[in-house]
Amino acid sequence: MLDAALIFLKDEVNAFLALRTGSDTVRVVLSKVADEAGKYAFPIDSIGCSVVSFEEDRVLRNQAPEYATIGGQQVATPPALKLNLHLLFAAHFTHYDQALKYLALILTFFQSHPLFAADRSPAMPAGLDNLALDLLTLNYEQLNQLWAFVGARQLPSVVYRLRHVPLVDSQPAAIQPPLTTIRTTLRSR
Numbered sequence: 079m080l081d082a083a084l085i086f087l088k089d090e091v092n093a094f095l096a097l098r099t100g101s102d103t104v105r106v107v108l109s110k111v112a113d114e115a116g117k118y119a120f121p122i123d124s125i126g127c128s129v130v131s132f133e134e135d136r137v138l139r140n141q142a143p144e145y146a147t148i149g150g151q152q153v154a155t156p157p158a159l160k161l162n163l164h165l166l167f168a169a170h171f172t173h174y175d176q177a178l179k180y181l182a183l184i185l186t187f188f189q190s191h192p193l194f195a196a197d198r199s200p201a202m203p204a205g206l207d208n209l210a211l212d213l214l215t216l217n218y219e220q221l222n223q224l225w226a227f228v229g230a231r232q233l234p235s236v237v238y239r240l241r242h243v244p245l246v247d248s249q250p251a252a253i254q255p256p257l258t259t260i261r262t263t264l265r266s267r
Contacts, residue, residue, distance in 0.1 A: 080129075080163070083243045084108055084204040088127060089201065090194070094187045095180070104180055110228035118170050125180055127159035130228060132155060135241060150178040152254050158244040164214065166228070168235040177234040185236060188213065 088106050096102040109120035112130045120126035143154040167184050169177035188211050197209045202209075214237040216224060225232045 079203075079205055079245055080243060082166075083206060083209060083240070084127070084129070084163075084196075086199075086201060086203055086206070087209065089241070090191070090199075091116070091127075091184060091187055094191075095183055097171040098183055101173070102175075106167070106184075111166065111228040116229055118230060118233075120168075122172060123171050123176070126166075126168045126170060128166045128168070128228070129163050130166045130224065130237070133162045133164075134161050135160040140204065152255075155246070158246045161243045161245060163243055165238045165240055166224070168233040170233055174188075174234070176188070181236060188238060203207055203245065206256050207244075208242055212239045212241065213237075214239055 085108070088108055091106045092102070095104060104123060104125070106125045107120045108125050109126045109128060111119060111126055111130075113119045118126070141157060143156055146153050146155070167181070168179050171177040171180070192212070193208060193210045194202060196202045196206060200201070216237060221232070224237070
């Protein structure tokens with residue numbers, strides 16, 4: 079589901095960039111930021127989108143399994159793990175002003191589209207209910223640590239938190255006969 083959510087998001091941003099610029103030569107690509115040699119891992123004159131961190135969304139955490147009756151059997155599936163992803167959008171351009179122009183377009187896009195819901199986004203993959211994005215503001219120290227962490231020299235960039243990405247195990251945790259009767263015994267005191 080992680081890959082489907084990120085591909086959906088990349089496609090939405092690329093459609094917006096093509097609409098606003100009238101060209102599809104500049105694209106957002108899903109890529110790590112740097113390769114093993116410390117070189118940028120995505121092409122020049124593009125915007126790299128990379129996951130730099132995962133965190134569990136504990137606010138929406140459900141610990142109880144979900145039960146359903148399938149084929150006369152009660153099937154228990156583990157609860158979905160809801161994740162927040164920190165996404166780095168880095169602009170790798172020959173000309174600095176172009177990097178700033180495309181970062182501004184990305185900021186504009188997510189400002190006007192902070193939430194993607196399945197009922198309003200027909201291209202959203204099955205299994206995703208909604209995706210929400212928040213702009214993260216990093217101070218100089220955090221920014222320096224982030225770029226040292228990814229192993230590259232700093233590029234013009236922005237970081238977003240992508241919320242509500244579910245991971246669900248499709249294998250049932252338990253299969254058992256359904257509960258069909260309940261017996262109680264009442265006693266007087």
